[in-house]
Amino acid sequence: MTATPPLHLKPRKRPRQARATVTLDAILEATIQVLLSEGLHRLTTTRVAERAGVSVGTMYQYFPHKQALLYALNERYLDIVAGKVETACLELRGASTPEMVEALVATYWQAKTERRDVTRALYRSAVELDNEALIEAFAQRVDAATTAMFGSASDATYDDLALVNATLLAVIFGTVRNVFERNLPAGLETDIRKQLTIMCLCYLETARV
Amino acid sequence: MTATPPLHLKPRKRPRQARATVTLDAILEATIQVLLSEGLHRLTTTRVAERAGVSVGTMYQYFPHKQALLYALNERYLDIVAGKVETACLELRGASTPEMVEALVATYWQAKTERRDVTRALYRSAVELDNEALIEAFAQRVDAATTAMFGSASDATYDDLALVNATLLAVIFGTVRNVFERNLPAGLETDIRKQLTIMCLCYLETARV
DNA sequence: ACCTGAACACCGTTCAAGT
């Protein structure tokens, strides 16, 4: 599913008893809650443990250090987003290019906008992380899904599909993040999303063989 | 030059004597050095003070807290990048749209690529910051410069220049950051830059009135 | 006007002791 992550960031052990699973979920749930309510710089092992209803020691049985908490959170989140993109791509096999671009931008934008607070918090939390493996795994899944989709387009074929696809993804993902970080008025945000779609479309038009 | 930043992030006082100016510069220089050599999570007030050759107490006379160090660094950096974009835009007044797009992408890309380590470190350091004011000031300067430039194009006029311009900036800045974060092979990076230029160009073609 | 560094509150992480 995902590329093997750096060992030191993985949970220390997998739960073998029911209560351990409960504990692990409680810790992750507490992490996102503290992150949202207190912010990254007030995300403390003590606070997370307290909120999860366990001792710090217990936390360290499951996660080798604080960063591993954020790593797990990002992993879960990126897995969900990648899944949504994959589903959308499968549904669109054989469709027309405009439909594909429209749906790709809409799906990704929607996935990020659904819970703005979570998206923002995770964008920020990812900074202290050795997150290249995470991003890479995500990129590869999405890349495979969209390449297959555009390759099946009913109205166009591309000379260098790999490059065209990589460009599209960099532009879409990058633009969404940029817009997100600037906290623009809702109206302008929507307008930019529409323009982005137009832009991708005319690019694909140009790139057709 | 820049919008007024949150007060709590500004240096505590401006130096009034020569040695104080030296001290302030030494602290900022030490900050970037420690950031580059040790990484964000090992950037410690003690370490910065030591490297700068002053005591922690002195550091706190100039900066109210650790974040203010990173804030100052980002401020200086964004000021330089904005300046480069402004200069390029002025030089291109009255040129053709293709020249403008090419130069805009090249200038920004170059500014970010020149010192990849610094760019990366600052992207990351900005996360814990209340950096909206900083980003906003940067965005406004650049927006004004590029709007004026595209408004002066010899070969095209645009119906909604403000929106077209905002879209272009979001796409270019966003894509550059995305590419940067993924650490792609140099060849692919260059290819994406070229594709990005093509994409912006055909978008402007479509957006002409 | 500027600098020092010991002192304080808090944080990440460990580990001997428990159930």
Place this chain on the structure above:
DNA sequence: ACCTGAACACCGTTCAAGT
């Protein structure tokens, strides 16, 4: 097999004392 929490090293920040 899982959990506890006191203990340790370190970090951000302050402030009384110095030049």
